[in-house]
Amino acid sequence: MDIRIQKVSKAFDRFPALHDVSLSIRSGELIALLGPSGSGKTTLLRLIAGLEALDAGRIHFGDTDASHLSVQERNVGFVFQHYALFKHMSVLDNIGFGLAVRPWRTRPSGAEIHRRAEALLELIQLPGLGHRFPAQLSGGQRQRIALARALAIEPRVLLLDEPFGALDAKVRKDLRRWLRELHDETGHTTVFVTHDQEEAMELADRVVVMSNGRIEQIGTADEIYDSPASPFVFSFIGASNALKVTIEYGRIHHAGQPLALPKGDAAVPDGPAKLYLRPHDLRLTDDGAGAIRGIVTGTRRTSGTRLLEIEVGPQRERLEVEVPVSATIAARETVTLRPERWQLYSDA
Amino acid sequence: MRSETIAASVAERPAKAWRPATSETPATRRVLIAIAGIFLGLVLLLPLGAVFAQAFSGGWSLYLAALAEPDAVAAMRLTLLVAAIAVPANLVFGVAAAWAIAKFEFRGKSLLVTLIDLPFSVSPVISGLAYILVFGSHGLLGPWLDAYGIKVAFAVPGIVLVTIFVTLPFVARELIPLMEEQGAGEEEAALSLGASGWKTFLFVTLPNVKWALLYGVLLCNARAMGEFGAVSVISGHIRGLTNTMPLHVEILYNEYAFQAAFAVASLLAILALLTLALKTFLEWRFAGDMAGARGH
Numbered sequence: 001m002d003i004r005i006q007k008v009s010k011a012f013d014r015f016p017a018l019h020d021v022s023l024s025i026r027s028g029e030l031i032a033l034l035g036p037s038g039s040g041k042t043t044l045l046r047l048i049a050g051l052e053a054l055d056a057g058r059i060h061f062g063d064t065d066a067s068h069l070s071v072q073e074r075n076v077g078f079v080f081q082h083y084a085l086f087k088h089m090s091v092l093d094n095i096g097f098g099l100a101v102r103p104w105r106t107r108p109s110g111a112e113i114h115r116r117a118e119a120l121l122e123l124i125q126l127p128g129l130g131h132r133f134p135a136q137l138s139g140g141q142r143q144r145i146a147l148a149r150a151l152a153i154e155p156r157v158l159l160l161d162e163p164f165g166a167l168d169a170k171v172r173k174d175l176r177r178w179l180r181e182l183h184d185e186t187g188h189t190t191v192f193v194t195h196d197q198e199e200a201m202e203l204a205d206r207v208v209v210m211s212n213g214r215i216e217q218i219g220t221a222d223e224i225y226d227s228p229a230s231p232f233v234f235s236f237i238g239a240s241n242a243l244k245v246t247i248e249y250g251r252i253h254h255a256g257q258p259l260a261l262p263k264g265d266a267a268v269p270d271g272p273a274k275l276y277l278r279p280h281d282l283r284l285t286d287d288g289a290g291a292i293r294g295i296v297t298g299t300r301r302t303s304g305t306r307l308l309e310i311e312v313g314p315q316r317e318r319l320e321v322e323v324p325v326s327a328t329i330a331a332r333e334t335v336t337l338r339p340e341r342w343q344l345y346s347d348a
Numbered sequence: 349m350r351s352e353t354i355a356a357s358v359a360e361r362p363a364k365a366w367r368p369a370t371s372e373t374p375a376t377r378r379v380l381i382a383i384a385g386i387f388l389g390l391v392l393l394l395p396l397g398a399v400f401a402q403a404f405s406g407g408w409s410l411y412l413a414a415l416a417e418p419d420a421v422a423a424m425r426l427t428l429l430v431a432a433i434a435v436p437a438n439l440v441f442g443v444a445a446a447w448a449i450a451k452f453e454f455r456g457k458s459l460l461v462t463l464i465d466l467p468f469s470v471s472p473v474i475s476g477l478a479y480i481l482v483f484g485s486h487g488l489l490g491p492w493l494d495a496y497g498i499k500v501a502f503a504v505p506g507i508v509l510v511t512i513f514v515t516l517p518f519v520a521r522e523l524i525p526l527m528e529e530q531g532a533g534e535e536e537a538a539l540s541l542g543a544s545g546w547k548t549f550l551f552v553t554l555p556n557v558k559w560a561l562l563y564g565v566l567l568c569n570a571r572a573m574g575e576f577g578a579v580s581v582i583s584g585h586i587r588g589l590t591n592t593m594p595l596h597v598e599i600l601y602n603e604y605a606f607q608a609a610f611a612v613a614s615l616l617a618i619l620a621l622l623t624l625a626l627k628t629f630l631e632w633r634f635a636g637d638m639a640g641a642r643g644h
Contacts, residue, residue, distance in 0.1 A: 051536055071539050078540040084533035088555045098541035101551065146537075153541055 001062050001156040001189050002027040003048065008057030010043055017043040018213045020057070025191065027062075030183050032204035033193045036236065040213040041193045042161055048191065049159050050074045061156055077150030077188070081162040083142045085134040091145055092117045092130040098153035120148040123182070140171040147179075151186070158183075160192035164199065176203050197237050201225070209233050231345045234276045241282075241319045243275040243292070243312065244347070252344065255313035260290025261339060272347040279307065280322040281341040284329075291336040294319060296329055310335065399617050402610035414611035422588040423596035423612070426504065430579075430592060431572040434511040438568050442519025443561070447553070449520075450527030451535070464520050467513055476581025479510050483582075502584030507592065510578040515568045522564030523557055526637075530556055559634035563627065570623040574616055 003025040010018040018040045025031050033041035046052045048059060050071035058067045066074055086094050093100075095117040099108055108116070121127050124144040134142055143163055150158060163179070164172040180203055183190050194200050200207045201221040209216045209224060209232075217229040228234040235242065245254045247270045252259045254275070285291055294312035301307075308321045308329060321337060329335065367373075372380070404411055414420060448454070449461060467475065482488050483500035493500060500506045534556065538548040554561075576594040583590040585599065593616055600609035 049540060051540065071536075072542045072544070075542070076540060078537065080533055080537060082533060084537040086534055086537070086552055086555075097538065097543070097551075101538070101541065101543040101547045149537075149541065 003157060003189060003191070004058075004060040005044070005048070006058045006060070008044070008047060008059065009055045010040075010047060010052060011055055016213055018047070021213075021215055022057075023208060023215065023218065025189060027189055028187050030180070030190045030203065030205045031192070032200035032207045033191065033210060034195070034197060034200040034207050034236075035210035035216075036195060038212075039210040041195075041208075041210045043213075044210070045159050045161055045191060045193050048157070049076050049078050051078070075153065075156050077147075077153060077155030077158045079143070079146050079150050079158070079160040079163050081165045083134070083139075083146045083166075085142055085146055085149070087134055090131050090133060091121070091126075091137070094134070094145060095120050095149045095152050097149060116152060117148075120152055123151070124148045125178075138171075139167045140175055143167065143175065144178075147182075151188075155188070158188040158190040160190070162193050162195070164196075165194070172199070179203065201237075209236065211236070228276075228343060231274060231276060234343055234345075239279050239320065241277045241279065243277070243317055243319070244315070245273050245275045245344075247271060247273050247344075247346075254292065255315070258290060259292065261342060268344045268346045274345050274347050276343040276345065277319070277339050278341070279320045280305075282319070282321045282337045282339055284321070284323060284327070285336050285338040287338070288336045291338045292319075293334065293336050296331050296333045296335060298331060299329065301325070308335070310337070396617060399610050399613050402606060403614040405610075406607045410607055411611050411614075414605075414608035415615070417608070419587050419591065420596060420608070420612055423591045423593045424615070426507070426591065427573050427593040429504070430508050430511050431569055433508050434515055434572045435565060435569050437512050438515055438519050439561070439565060441516065442521075442523055442564060442568075445520045446523030446527050446557075449524050450530075451532050461524070464517050464524075467516050472510075472514055472575065472577030473581055475513050476510050476578035479506060479513070479578070479582050483509075501582055502586070503590060506582040507579050507590060510582050511572050511575055514575050514578050515571045518568035518571065519561065519564035522560045522567075526557055526560045527553075556637075559630055559637040563630050566623055566626055566630070570620060573619055 003023075005021060005023040005025075008018060008021045009016070021040070021044060023044075033044060035041045043052065047054060050066070050069060050073075054067055058065060060066060061074070086097065089097070092114065096113040099113045099116065102108075118127075118130065121130055124147060126141060126144060126148075129137065129141065129145075134145070137145065143166075147160075147163075160179075164175055167175065176199060192203070201224070204221075206218060206220055207224050208218050211232050217224060217233050224233060224237055228237060231242070234240055243254055245252050245259070247253070247268055249270065252261060252273070252275065259275075282292075292312055294310035296308055297311050297318075298309040299306055300309070304325070305322045306325050306327060308323055310319045310321055311317070312319055319337070323329065445460065445464060449457060480487060480501050482490075483493065483506055484490050485494060485501070487501070490501065498505075500509065534552050535548050538552045539545075543551065573592075574594060575592075576598070579592055580595055580598070583592065583595060585591060585595055587599070591599065593612055597609050597613045597616070600606075600612065
C-alpha cells in the first residue's frame with residue numbers, strides 16, 4: 001500500500017508542529033522519519049495513523065482518501081515507544097485483541113484467533129511465551145509482542161514510533177536487524193520514527209530528515225550523508241565542523257585569507273557563508289599555502305581513531321579532526337589542515 | 349611514644365554502637381511509639397470499645413430489640429437506599445471526571461480539579477444549608493418545584509442530593525492520579541487495533557483502574573452511610589421517613605435511650621471496621637494498581 005501525504009499541516013494550541021509537509025511512500029518501502037525532538041516526526045506518524053486530526057492537507061492510502069477516516073477505519077498497525085501492551089492480558093490475548101474486538105460479523109472464532117496469535121508468536125520468534133504477562137517479559141520481548149499485536153490485524157501499513165527508543169544498545173541493534181528481516185519477509189509498507197541517525201541509516205530504504213515541522217531532505221543513506229541538502233542535515237547527520245567564511249568573487253576566504261580548496265559543486269553567492277567539514281575529511285599537511293591553520297588544544301582517544309581539538313583563526317573557532325591513533329601530536333602545536341571534502345552554505 | 353598515646357586515647361573513647369543516620373536511639377524510639385500508642389488508644393480504641401460495651405449493656409435480647417424497632421428499621425432502609433443511589437451516581441461521575449481530566453486537555457481543567465475537592469473543604473453543615481437555600485420552600489427552585497408537587501428539602505431526594513454532594517470527591521480522587529500516571533497509551537493502542545471507544549473503555553481502561561475504583565467506591569460508601577451534618581440539616585428529622593441511621597442515633601441519644609442509640613451506632617461502627625479491613629486488604633494486595641490510593 002503506497003502512502004501519499006500532500007501539503008499536510010498541524011498545530012497544537014496554535015503552536016505549529018508541521019508546516020505544509022508532502023511525502024510519497026512507495027508500497028513495501030521501509031521509511032525512517034529522522035529528526036531531533038520537536039521536529040514534528042512523531043506528529044507526522046500519528047497523523048498517518050489517524051491518532052491526530054489534520055489541520056490541512058490530504059493523506060491517501062493507495063487510491064483511498066484516508067484524510068478523514070478514523071484510526072479504526074484506517075487499519076494501521078501502530079507500535080508505541082513504550083510498548084503500550086495491555087498489562088492485564090496474557091501475551092496471546094494481547095496479540096489476539098485486534099481480532100477479538102471486531103464486530104461479531106467479521107470476528108474469527110476463538111480457536112481461529114488463538115491459532116493466528118500462536119502463528120504470530122512463531123513469526124516473532126517467541127513461541128511458548130503466550131501465557132506470560134507483559135510484566136514477565138524483557139523490553140525487547142515486549143516490543144516484539146507489540147509488533148505481533150499490530151501485525152495481527154493485517155494492517156495496510158505498519159507505523160512504529162521510536163520502537164527501540166526504550167531499549168538498551170545491544171538489544172536495540174539486534175532488534176534493528178530483526179525488524180529489517182521481518183519487513184523483507186512480510187513486505188509491509190513501514191514508517192518508523194527515530195532520533196537515532198545510525199538506526200535510520202542502517203534500517204531504512206529512504207530517510208526523511210525533519211526539523212522544525214518541515215522536511216529538510218528525503219533520500220537514501222548515501223544521498224543524505226554525501227550531499228546534505230542543508231546545513232541542518234549536514235550537522236545533524238554525523239560529526240561536523242563549521243567555519244564562518246566569506247565569498248569574494250567566487251573564492252572562499254577564512255579570517256581574511258583565501259583558502260585553496262578543491263572545487264565543490266555548491267554555487268554560493270558572494271557574502272557571508274558557512275563551510276561545513278567532517279572530522280575525517282580533514283588532513284594534516286605540511287604545505288601551508290591556502291590551508292587552514294590552527295593550534296591543537298587537546299586530544300581525545302576514541303575507539304578506532306584519535307580526535308584533535310583545534311582552535312582556528314582570530315575568533316578561535318573550534319574544529320575537530322580525526323587522525324590515526326599512531327599520530328603523535330602535542331597540545332599547543334600549530335598544525336595546517338587541508339579539507340578533502342566540504343560543503344558550503346550561504347549564510348545570507 | 350607520642351603516636352602510642354594518641355592510639356590509646358582513641359581506644360579509651362566509649363564505644364558507641366553505629367546506627368543509620370535516619371535512625372534514633374532505642375530510648376527515643378520507645379518513647380515515640382508509646383506516645384502514638386497511648387494517643388491512639390485514648391482517642392480511637394477507647395471510644396470505639398465504649399460504643400460496643402454500651403450497646404450490649406442490656407444483653408443480646410435488648411440489643412436485637414433496639415435494631416428491630418420499626419423506626420430503626422426505617423432508618424436502616426433509608427440509609428441503604430441513599431447509599432444505593434449516591435454511590436453509583438458518584439461512580440459514574442467519578443469515572444467520567446477522571447477520564448476527562450486524565451486523558452484530555454481542555455480549558456478550565458484545573459478549575460474542575462479544584463471544584464471536585466470542594467466538598468472536602470466545605471463544612472457538611474454548610475453543604476446542607478446550601479441545599480436548603482436552593483431547594484427549600486423559600487429557596488431558589490423551591491416555589492417552582494412546589495408547583496409541580498416535588499419535595500426535595502426535608503424529603504428523601506434532598507438527603508440523596510446532599511449525600512451525593514458530600515461524597516462526590518472519593519471516586520474521582522482515587523482515579524485521577526492513577527489514570528494520569530497510566531496515560532492514554534493503552535487506549536491509543538486499542539483504538540489503533542480497531543476497538544470502538546466503548547470496547548476500549550470496557551476491555552482496557554476499566555481493568556486497569558478496577559482496584560482503585562473499588563477502593564474509591566468503598567470510601568464513598570462508608571461516607572454516604574455515615575454522613576451526619578449535611579443530611580441532618582436537610583432531612584428535617586421526620587421519624588420513619590427522613591431519618592437515616594446517624595440521625596436516628598442522635599435522636600435516641602437525645603431521648604436518653606442510650607442502649608438503643610449505641611446499638612444502632614454499633615452497626616455504623618461495624619461498617620467502619622469492615623471498610624477499614626477491606627481498604628487495608630486492597631492497599632496490601634493491589635498497591636501497584638492504585639497509584640492514587642494514599643491518604644484519606
